[in-house]
Amino acid sequence: MTDKHGGNIVRLAGRTGLPPGDICDFSASINPLGFPEWMRSLISSRIASLVHYPDPDCTDLIQTFAAHHGVASDEVIAGNGSTELLYLIPRVVGVSRAVIPVPSYSDYAAAARLSGLPVEKVPLRDENGFAPDLPALAGILCDTDLVFLGQPNNPTGMLFDPELLKKLAADFPRVVFVVDESFLPFVEGTQSLMIGRPPNVIVLISLTKFYAIPGMRLGMAVADRHVIAGMKKYLPPWTVNSLAQAAGTAALQDADYAMRSRSLVASERRWMHNELENIRGLKVYPGYANFLLVRTDRSGSDATTLADALLSTGIAIRLCDNFDGLDRRYFRMAVRTREDNARLLAELGKTLGKKGRTYFLKKSAKTLMIQGTGSHAGKSVLVSAFCRILLQDGYRVAPFKAQNMSLNSFVTRPGEEMGRAQAVQALASKIDPDVRMNPVILKPSGDTGSQVIIRGKPAGHMDFRNYINFNPVLFDAVKKDFDSLCAEYDAVILEGAGSPAEINLKKNDIVNMNMALYARSPVLIAGDIDRGGVYASFIGTMEVFSESERKLVAGFLVNRFRGDKSLLADAHRLVEEWTERKVLGVIPHLNRLDLPEEDSVGFKEGLTGTNMPSENGVLIAVIDLPHISNFTDFDALRVEPDVCVKIVRTAGDAGKPDAVILPGSKNVMADLAFLEKTGLKRKILDLAGSGKTEIIGICGGFQMLGARIDDPDGIESSPGSSLNGLDLLPVATRLFPEKILKRIGAKHLPSGLNLQGYEIHHGLTSGENLAFAPCIRTDEGGVIGLEAKNGHIWGTYLHGLFDADDFRRWWIDRLRMRRGWKACGRIRAVYDLEPAFERLAACVRENVDMKAVYKIMGFL
Numbered sequence: 001m002t003d004k005h006g007g008n009i010v011r012l013a014g015r016t017g018l019p020p021g022d023i024c025d026f027s028a029s030i031n032p033l034g035f036p037e038w039m040r041s042l043i044s045s046r047i048a049s050l051v052h053y054p055d056p057d058c059t060d061l062i063q064t065f066a067a068h069h070g071v072a073s074d075e076v077i078a079g080n081g082s083t084e085l086l087y088l089i090p091r092v093v094g095v096s097r098a099v100i101p102v103p104s105y106s107d108y109a110a111a112a113r114l115s116g117l118p119v120e121k122v123p124l125r126d127e128n129g130f131a132p133d134l135p136a137l138a139g140i141l142c143d144t145d146l147v148f149l150g151q152p153n154n155p156t157g158m159l160f161d162p163e164l165l166k167k168l169a170a171d172f173p174r175v176v177f178v179v180d181e182s183f184l185p186f187v188e189g190t191q192s193l194m195i196g197r198p199p200n201v202i203v204l205i206s207l208t209k210f211y212a213i214p215g216m217r218l219g220m221a222v223a224d225r226h227v228i229a230g231m232k233k234y235l236p237p238w239t240v241n242s243l244a245q246a247a248g249t250a251a252l253q254d255a256d257y258a259m260r261s262r263s264l265v266a267s268e269r270r271w272m273h274n275e276l277e278n279i280r281g282l283k284v285y286p287g288y289a290n291f292l293l294v295r296t297d298r299s300g301s302d303a304t305t306l307a308d309a310l311l312s313t314g315i316a317i318r319l320c321d322n323f324d325g326l327d328r329r330y331f332r333m334a335v336r337t338r339e340d341n342a343r344l345l346a347e348l349g350k351t352l353g354k355k356g357r358t359y360f361l362k363k364s365a366k367t368l369m370i371q372g373t374g375s376h377a378g379k380s381v382l383v384s385a386f387c388r389i390l391l392q393d394g395y396r397v398a399p400f401k402a403q404n405m406s407l408n409s410f411v412t413r414p415g416e417e418m419g420r421a422q423a424v425q426a427l428a429s430k431i432d433p434d435v436r437m438n439p440v441i442l443k444p445s446g447d448t449g450s451q452v453i454i455r456g457k458p459a460g461h462m463d464f465r466n467y468i469n470f471n472p473v474l475f476d477a478v479k480k481d482f483d484s485l486c487a488e489y490d491a492v493i494l495e496g497a498g499s500p501a502e503i504n505l506k507k508n509d510i511v512n513m514n515m516a517l518y519a520r521s522p523v524l525i526a527g528d529i530d531r532g533g534v535y536a537s538f539i540g541t542m543e544v545f546s547e548s549e550r551k552l553v554a555g556f557l558v559n560r561f562r563g564d565k566s567l568l569a570d571a572h573r574l575v576e577e578w579t580e581r582k583v584l585g586v587i588p589h590l591n592r593l594d595l596p597e598e599d600s601v602g603f604k605e606g607l608t609g610t611n612m613p614s615e616n617g618v619l620i621a622v623i624d625l626p627h628i629s630n631f632t633d634f635d636a637l638r639v640e641p642d643v644c645v646k647i648v649r650t651a652g653d654a655g656k657p658d659a660v661i662l663p664g665s666k667n668v669m670a671d672l673a674f675l676e677k678t679g680l681k682r683k684i685l686d687l688a689g690s691g692k693t694e695i696i697g698i699c700g701g702f703q704m705l706g707a708r709i710d711d712p713d714g715i716e717s718s719p720g721s722s723l724n725g726l727d728l729l730p731v732a733t734r735l736f737p738e739k740i741l742k743r744i745g746a747k748h749l750p751s752g753l754n755l756q757g758y759e760i761h762h763g764l765t766s767g768e769n770l771a772f773a774p775c776i777r778t779d780e781g782g783v784i785g786l787e788a789k790n791g792h793i794w795g796t797y798l799h800g801l802f803d804a805d806d807f808r809r810w811w812i813d814r815l816r817m818r819r820g821w822k823a824c825g826r827i828r829a830v831y832d833l834e835p836a837f838e839r840l841a842a843c844v845r846e847n848v849d850m851k852a853v854y855k856i857m858g859f860l
Helices: 009-016 039-045 047-051 059-069 082-092 107-114 134-138 162-171 225-234 242-251 255-277 303-311 338-351 379-392 420-428 464-488 513-519 534-543 547-552 565-579 631-639 668-678 680-690 700-704 805-818 833-847 850-857
Strands: 076-079 097-102 119-123 145-150 176-180 201-206 219-222 282-284 291-296 330-334 366-372 397-400 403-405 409-411 417-419 440-444 449-454 457-463 491-495 523-528 553-561 583-588 618-623 643-648 659-662 694-698 708-711 721-724 732-748 753-766 774-778 783-788 793-796
Touching (some): 009 303, 047 242, 059 076, 076 082, 076 225, 082 176, 082 225, 097 107, 107 119, 107 145, 134 162, 162 176, 162 201, 255 282, 255 291, 255 338, 291 303, 303 330, 303 338, 366 379, 366 513, 366 850, 379 397, 397 420, 397 464, 409 732, 420 491, 449 464, 464 513, 491 513, 513 547, 523 534, 534 553, 534 565, 553 850, 618 631, 618 805, 659 680, 659 700, 668 680, 668 708, 668 721, 680 694, 694 700, 694 805, 774 793
Parallel strands (some): 097 119, 097 145, 176 201, 366 523, 397 491, 403 440, 523 553, 618 643
Antiparallel strands (some): 282 291, 440 449, 449 457, 732 774, 774 783, 783 793
């Protein structure tokens, strides 16, 4: 049996056994954009109004509609869908017969018959594409006829010339013409009959189709005021509810949504039409609406057989055999998004035995995206966990983060810069770090600007406005690298950034939901329950998502929980009721995981400074610079049992440590000024003069230890700027636009130990005595580290040197001996990420519904 109308999603789901949300519905011709993004918040804001009756006159809605279309308010009526108004018209216009060109919307005839009118059906000709023939219609009209016309017609999608209709209306002034423009808002460049409407023309408009709110029911009619007054007599009071009135009023003012909708429908309809014409055995009719009429001419098959086959794959089309003039060969398909349209065409090709062309979808890898309710929710660590779990289960997996805002970089073997977190995730996947895993890095260099790194190379400094203009170029690079990874791996685990719910940033976002939409990736949203507010954040994040974004969200992960998980049951039930998504895992707080931090948040909060030695140990003070970068250089120090790392922000915090480390900096000039302003410069110099504290500078910190830093090109300050350094090493640095990026093999001369690391900085450091006090030489013979005062003061450009277990123990023992303590003489801790990855994966596997995750990804 054919449904009278399309879109009976409950019945379709019942026939397939699939949840209604899994049906890809081409049977109802609704705007493929979904309802406007503001709709959900508008409805939420009007919930309180439900305690009152709605405005029976729909005052705001009608006035807005009248102003929008340039008609008088008393010529407009609102109804609970345009169909309600359609059924009123035959009762008030004083006609004796209904004339309907067919095929057309079946309720035209139903409305006429319900009012006791005989119906004269005028067949449209298939050979003419079912095009309306208004001159031929004139030959059968009589006074007091009621004519129903679709503009464009449903189900054919064909248009008539509005000027011909106006002439016909003038020639037959006692005939009432009802023009149904329910689908006209989807058509580009065709004028409504509301403009210059003849007095005997009534125009029907559906707002539910164009604004994708069919469940809300909202329609309008425009007619002479005496007709409108007559319709109001038959209309029940409060027929349009408060939410529908508010939604319609706001929708009519959203010009951007209307423009985007028409553009999408036009381009997708043309594409679908062309593709359908290439499938043998199908005839597709030219149309102008957001749907296409198609006829199957294959012997031994009809549209019913085809529809059943498609429905078994979760795709619904509209059978058209209940339209007058059409038989079991005809079906109608809505225009939806490119992904949905491609899926339908692919299934049509399979069902009809079409060989040759297949319909992509670009990615071949399965994907999963981890987003967070905010920064430091544990996204990077969770990505590492899922990468390792998939690897353990036999899949080739790669991490991906479209854009990283971080000062913590890693240099790949080819000398390209990428985010440190993605390098760690690559290690979890047991693959070599690759800049495709992090195509864009933003390295803040001030309050409003950042250095932009694209595919491992600097592309310049930009403020926010310049970045927005450059955004399309960045996103193109991101998409190409993502597609490339998907072609090589079984799975790609994507990471978001910050919060995806930042409404001021969403439009230009390339790392959260816009990336997920491009990747067609399911999303899990993680929240840090240790910080509080996690469940409100889950619900609030969902509330600001558009419908297309919400569809991608597959569930939630509660991270860093301490306590009894059974106490969370009520909260999980509430989240599921509110969002229709489940919490798929509660991951416990993992102490001392010993993986590098995902960003500087943990460092800035002093989390790396909480480790206290289990025995008398050395104290190492790390200066917390405002623009600190590559803070993970010191992660390995945390694993040592006789070391305490202290984060120092003020001169008073410093105390009398065994060593002070000046870390890397993204803005050496500004951070050098910070040392002066806070008194830290004086404190460091005093400690250096005492001879009891070792002073070390890494990268930018190395530059600060010198006598002077010059910035002739304005890399970090105004052009021509110069600042005095701490003057603890006989060197000076000149900043240059070109960034040095390379992996380094080197030897530490005082210990004789080999080192591995990388170099990443602007500027060259030189001095007359540089050759006389080297402490680290590269394998090529160059100097990359310099010491003074018998090793009490030294600096280097080599990042990662403390990762080497033997060097780290040698250096710590040197600090111990200065204290008068005995050197350990042996490696006491191994800085090896493998045990951490295995521990992390085991924990996540145990506390997350991995069967559900694999199903979400499409592996099950």
